[in-house]
Amino acid sequence: MTSAVEQLQSGFDSWRATTLKPLRFPVFRALWLATMAAYFGAVIQTVGAAWHMTSMGVSADWVAYVQAASLLPTVLLALPAGALADTGDRRVLMLIAQIFGAAASVLLVATALFSAIGPVVLLVFTLLIGCAAALAQPAWQAAVGDLVERDDLPAAIGLNALAFNAARSLGPAIGGAIVALVGAVGAFAVNAFSYLALIGVLAGWKAPKPADTLPPEPIGRAIMSGIRYALLSPALLSLFARGALFGLCASSVLALLPLVARDKLDGGPLTYGVLLGGFGLGSMAAALFTARTRQWMSSQRLVGACTLAYGVMAIFLTLSPFVALSMAILAVAGAAWILALATISTCVQMSCPRWVVGRCVAMGQVATLGGLTAGAIVWGTIATHADLEPALIASGLALLATLLLAGALPIPNTDALDWSVGAPYPIARPGVTIDPRSGPxxxxxxxxxxxxxxxxxxxxxxxxxxxxxxxxxxxxxxxxxxxxxxxxxxxxxxxxxxxxxxxxxxxxxxxxxxxxxxxxxxxxxxxxxxxxxxxxxxxxxxxxx
Missing domain, CATH: 3.30.70.100 (Alpha-Beta Plaits)
Incomplete structure (x- = not known):
């Protein structure tokens, strides 16, 4: 008995030393906690906006536009935001984005309190708040590599995934309770307050200034430099493709989950919430072991195993007649979801040097989000014209088929890559005076x-x-x-x-x-x-x- 207890204690200590190790860095710890609060605020804001739009009696497409308005800025602004994160001060960019988001949220609260908010006005505010998040996200993800050591990066990304999935799992219930008690304006107000902690941490963070003697790269040229870097990096192209394919095929479960709750399980909103909670809880649990799983197996095998598990769970979901069983299936799918996407995201960050990491992260986001968006449309169309079960089965089989591309689109072994800046390359002074703008x-x-x-x-x-x-x-x-x-x-x-x-x-x-x-x-x-x-x-x- 004592030996078993000691083994459990040893295992827990090993897990804590690996998974929670990034929290020993004070700045990362403070930013992580503040970012988690902001994630909760964003989810609560989305719940309030969706319910307020629904209460106006508008058609279903207007309600769907709320989610689209929150995601569209990421697609449009991710690459410019990544370029700004690489060529400017990441702390300042995040601070400006948070202040902008807070100002938009406060204006939304004031508008809701003192005048009626129509559908168009609500979508405009949702779009503005989404723009703030889109500007901050690449800078935050790129800054993680500056705040922790390279060996701790997978664990740090896992903690970020944990914070995001905690908000996605628990946030809707909290948001629903707030809306039920004080109305949608209460949800808007909570989101506005959620910015304060992050603004305070960013304002107090004394980030070291990079020793760059060259002028900043113009934004347009920086964007093209990032695209050129990705196009000439086979490892990055492979990662983007795997993220897009996984998002394309795996999006069916979340996109069609309301129909699973209604048509397969004869449930309503509560059943849908329970199923969504199962998916989120599986994601949260897996996020705690992101760093450990990378020690147990290679990234290639881990993503392959997650792809296999998710595809099988998508098919199994069509066979389940019970809420509890469906919730368990979704928990496994949620774990596979977060492990696959977090591993791909980690490999993207570890497959490029610091000068371009913001742009590479942004392109990875766009690839995955593009796959998710396209997949939701494809599987929704199939479910409309065929049925729910054929759509889920087809998506599961399609995801399993992507395993055949694993050889052509490998996940690189990033541990062997050394992206540290090399020794200063000696540049002889030209024999003549030359203007910095002279060329070619x-x-x-x-x-x-x-x-x-x-x-x-x-x-x-x-x-x-x-x-x-x-x-x-x-x-x-x-x-x-x-x-x-x-x-x-x-x-x-x-x-x-x-x-x-x-x-x-x-x-x-x-x-x-x-x-x-x-x-x-x-x-x-x-x-x-x-x-x-x-x-x-x-x-x-x-x-x-």
């Missing part, structure tokens, strides 16, 4: 490669070229000398001298290791590196400037 800047590097090493060199240099282009280089190419085949010349360019310096500053330790592997093929003195300024017709020679 052309760089050529000449290698001498023995003929028996040419094939291996060519494979390695093309990988280096992908990384250079991913970090901002344009028109990259590698050419072989026709008169001396052992001479190879690498060529690429940057739009301006500032962008050339920015690209060099993005080199990570992993990038440096790959470049050093290319240099091992070179023979003779160090490769000759030339930097040139392109001179179009009519341009003044540098010597005359």
């Amino acid at each position: 800047i052309i760089v050529t590097i000449e290698y001498r490669i023995a003929r028996d090493s040419a094939d291996a060199f060519l494979r390695a240099i093309h990988e280096v070229g992908r990384i250079r282009q991913r970090d901002g280089a344009r028109r990259w190419s590698i050419a072989q000398d026709l008169d001396d085949p052992e001479i190879w010349r690498e060529r690429y360019q940057s739009p301006t001298w500032t962008e050339h310096l920015r690209r060099v500053s993005r080199v990570t330790a992993a990038d440096q290791a790959l470049r050093e592997s290319v240099l091992q093929f070179h023979e003779g003195p160090p490769p000759a590196i030339k930097r040139m300024l392109e001179r179009p017709p009519g341009a003044t020679p540098i010597a005359e400037q």
Whole structure:
């Protein structure tokens, strides 16, 4: 008996040391608690808005527009918000977003108290509050990596998932009680107050200033840099695709759950709430073990196991005639849901360097949310024209079929990646004075490669070229000398001298290791590196400037 108790205690201590470890960082702990309060406020606000819209006697589509208005800003603003999070002060961006959301919420309360709120006005306020959340979310997720150590990042993301799912599970019941007691305006007021803790923490957080000697990247160029980085990163594209496919196929359960409660179980709103609570409780329980499960199995296997479990549960849901059994099925589905999405989100953050993490997180959000939105439409249409059961079965089978793509769309092993900033790359001062806006800047590097090493060199240099282009280089190419085949010349360019310096500053330790592997093929003195300024017709020679 004593041995069993000691084993349980040891297991609990190990779980606590892994799962709760990020809470030892004071700033993360304070922000996490304040963010949880904001999550509860947002859910309560949505409940109040949906009920207030319903009480107006409008058609069902207007009620659905409330949810759409809260999600649409994330789709539209996620990437610009991610760019702002990467190029500016994340603390300031989050603070501005929270103040904006609080102001919109206070105005909504005042409008509700002193005048009648029509459907359009309610949707406008819901949209504004959603904009605040959309602006803050990429900055918060990107800041997590600055607040905890890299090894603690999976646990920190799991805690964020726990906070979100706690609000999603318990928030609707709390919101419903508030609406029943004091009306929708009470729910609006609670949401307005929920911003205060987060605003206070952000105002008091003394975030370290990044030592960046370059001017901030313009927002438009920053967005394009993020897109280019993702397009030239196979690991990220694979993660985005897996998130979108999972969202597309798995969205059926939550989208059709009201119909399951009404048509399969002959229930009403209470039954729907119980089923939703089962899903949320499963998600909460799984969120507590996100970090531990990553230690037990690889991310690839974990996402595959969750995909298998969720697909099977979607099919089983059509066979259950009992509320308790359906709730248990949904608890398993909720656990698979959060473990899969949290693992994908963790891998996204750990598959890119800090300078672009906000944009990568934002693109991951858009991919998953796009899949969820499209899936809700697809499975809803099938349920309308076929029936509820065929829609759920088809979605479960479709999700199981995505396992066939696991080889083509692998979940990367992020633990082996080193995205820390590499040693400062020596940049020789140009022999002439150059304006930072001058360009294009052309760089050529000449290698001498023995003929028996040419094939291996060519494979390695093309990988280096992908990384250079991913970090901002344009028109990259590698050419072989026709008169001396052992001479190879690498060529690429940057739009301006500032962008050339920015690209060099993005080199990570992993990038440096790959470049050093290319240099091992070179023979003779160090490769000759030339930097040139392109001179179009009519341009003044540098010597005359």
